[in-house]
Amino acid sequence: MEDAEICEAFGRHVHWGYWDREPEQAPTSAEFARAAERLSREVWEAAAIRDGDRVVDVGCGFGGTLASIGAQRSGVSLTGVNIDHRQLTRAARLTKTTRAGNMLAWLCADACALPLADAVCDVVLAVECIFHFPDRRRFFAEAWRVLKPGGRLALSDFVPVGVLLPATAAAGLWPGSRGFYGKVDMCCTARRYAKLAAEAGFVPSFDRDITRHTLPTYPFLRRLSPRLGNLRLSATMETLFAELASRLGLLRYRILAFRKPGD
Numbered sequence: 001m002e003d004a005e006i007c008e009a010f011g012r013h014v015h016w017g018y019w020d021r022e023p024e025q026a027p028t029s030a031e032f033a034r035a036a037e038r039l040s041r042e043v044w045e046a047a048a049i050r051d052g053d054r055v056v057d058v059g060c061g062f063g064g065t066l067a068s069i070g071a072q073r074s075g076v077s078l079t080g081v082n083i084d085h086r087q088l089t090r091a092a093r094l095t096k097t098t099r100a101g102n103m104l105a106w107l108c109a110d111a112c113a114l115p116l117a118d119a120v121c122d123v124v125l126a127v128e129c130i131f132h133f134p135d136r137r138r139f140f141a142e143a144w145r146v147l148k149p150g151g152r153l154a155l156s157d158f159v160p161v162g163v164l165l166p167a168t169a170a171a172g173l174w175p176g177s178r179g180f181y182g183k184v185d186m187c188c189t190a191r192r193y194a195k196l197a198a199e200a201g202f203v204p205s206f207d208r209d210i211t212r213h214t215l216p217t218y219p220f221l222r223r224l225s226p227r228l229g230n231l232r233l234s235a236t237m238e239t240l241f242a243e244l245a246s247r248l249g250l251l252r253y254r255i256l257a258f259r260k261p262g263d
Contacts (some may be wrong), residue, residue, distance in 0.1 A: 002084060003227055005029045005224070005227075006029075006224065006227065008029040008030060008033055009029040009032045009033055009036075009220075009224070010032070010033075010036075011062065011094070012033065012037065012062055012063075012064030012067065012094070013033070013036035013037060013039075013040055013061065013062070013064040014061045014062065015036060015039060015040070015061075015127055015128035015129075015156075016036070016128060016214045016215060016217040016253065017034075017035025017036045017037035017038065017039055017214065017216065017217050017220070018029045018030050018035050018036075018038040018040060018042055018210060018213045019035050019038075019048050019213055019214075019215075019216045020213065020223050022212070022215055022216050023150020023178055023189075023216055025219075026216075026219035026220050026222070026223045027125060027216055027219070027220045032217070032220050035213065035216070036064070036227055037064065037068060038219060039127075039156070039213075039214070040065045040068050040126075040127055041068055041072075042154070042156075042208075042210065043065070043125060043127045043154055043156050043235050043255055044068065044123075044127075044154065045127060045239075046154045046206045046208070046255050046256075046257040047123045047125060047152045047153070047154035047257055048152060048257075049069060049073055049122075049123055050073070050077070050122075050176075050235075051073050051075050051076065052074075052075040052076065052119040052133060053073070053077075053121075053122040053123055054076070054077040054079075054120065054122050054123070055069060055075050055076060055077070055121065055122065055123045055124075055125065056079045056081060056114070056116070056121045056123070056124050056125070056146065056185065057078070057079070057080050057081065057124075057126075057127070058079055058082075058111040058114070058124065058125065058126050058131025058139075059081070059082060059111060059126055059127070059128075059130070059132065060080030060082050060087075060106075060132075061082065061091070061127075061182040062087060062090050062091050062094060062095075063080050063090075063091030063092070063094060063095030064072055064095075065127050065236055066080050066091075066095055066104065067094075067096065070095075070096070070099060070102045070104070071100075072100070073099070073153075074100065074101055074102065074106055075081045075099075075101040075102065076100045076102050076103075077102075077103045077105075078102065078103065078104050078105070079104075079105045079106070079116075079121075080095075080104075080105070080106050080107070081106075081107045081108075081109050081111060081114065082106075082107075082108065082109075083108065083109065083110055083111070084108075085108045088106045088107075088108055091106060092106050104124045105187070106183075106210055110134075110136055111126070111129075111130075111133050111139050111142070111205070112133055112134055112138040112139050112142055113138075113142065114145075114146055116146045117146070118145050119145075119146070119147065119148045119149070119151075120146055120148070120150055120164070121146050121147060121148065121151060121249075122147070122150075122151050122152070122180045123132060123147075123151060123152050123153075123154070124143040124146065124147060124151070124154075125153075125154055125155070126139070126153075126154075126155040126156075127155070127156055127169060128153055128156045128157070130155050130157050130188075131157060131158065131184045131185050131186055131188075132182065132183065132184060132185075133185075136185075136188060136196055137196055137199070137200075140153075140196050140197065140199070140202070143200070144200045144202065144260060147260045148260070148262070149260060149261065149263050150259065150260060150261075150262045150263050151170060151259070151260045151261075151262075152158070152166065152205065152257060152258065152259050152260070153257065153258045153259075154206070154255065154256070154258075155255075155256055155257075156253065156254065156256075157186075157188065157193075157217045157253075157254060157256070158186050158242065158251050158252070159188065159251070159252045159254045160245070160250060160251050160252075161187060161189070161249070161250050161251075161252070161255075161257060162188065162189060163250065164180050164245055164250040164251060165189070167241075168186040168251075169187055169247075171184075171186070171238070171241065181235075181238055182220075186241040186251070190252075190254070195257060197258050201247070201260065201261070202258035202259065202260060203258060203259045203260075203261055204256075204257075204258055204259075205257045205258060205259045206255065206256065206257035207254065207255075207256055207257075207263040208254065208255045209252050209253070209254050210253055210254070210255060211246055211249075211252050211254075212253075212255075213255045215240055215243075215246065215247065218239060218242075218243040218246075218259045221230075221235070221239050222236070222239070225239075
């Protein structure tokens with residue numbers, strides 16, 4: 001049986017939330033769901049999505065980001081890409097577009113090997129998922145390939161400062177890679193992102209540190225941890241590491257956007 005509170009919190013989005021200020025108490029599931037929707041919108045707005053755009057959301061989860069775009073933009077072509085067919089099945093069942101002329105499609109594929117033609121989309125999104133990809137460089141190259149000239153790439157990620165790199169590298173090794181969050185790579189610094197973008201040919205267009213707006217996520221996750229059964233210990237320890245590093249300013253939650261030069 002599904003946990004009703006977890007379903008309410010993560011039914012549309014599986015990522016951190018965004019708050020204007022940190023509340024005095026841990027958020028409720030409904031409050032977290034609204035904050036997760038807000039974070040998703042912060043990312044897709046950084047991509048300057050317009051009516052009529054073709055948008056590819058890689059690591060689309062349950063389709064919440066595409067639903068958010070579809071409720072605010074008209075005539076958009078929305079494609080969700082995920083390597084897990086089970087998430088796509090749920091996304092296809094739950095996601096609707098509320099404006100006329102919008103189109104939805106789903107692809108089960110690797111973000112680093114997109115089954116799309118060259119220069120076919122206006123926007124590529126990666127909302128809090130790039131750390132799961134096998135190779136950021138390959139993903140940047142794929143995003144460049146499928147974007148039209150003038151197209152935009154927007155993503156959100158946990159970006160460490162240099163002094164934290166040994167700890168984040170160790171966290172990605174076994175047995176950490178078998179924990180609650182699975183295999184993650186949180187070793188991409190701001191300097192590394194700038195290099196990846198330049199190598200692919202992108203021009204930076206947006207960079208915002210929203211760490212303080214995401215901090216209420218942590219007390220919410222702590223409140224849910226007793227419901228996680230065998231994964232409770234790893235979830236608690238991994239989340240505590242991220243929270244301490246974030247509150248100390250060593251791990252920054254950033255929204256980054258890049259533009260492919262051209263018309």
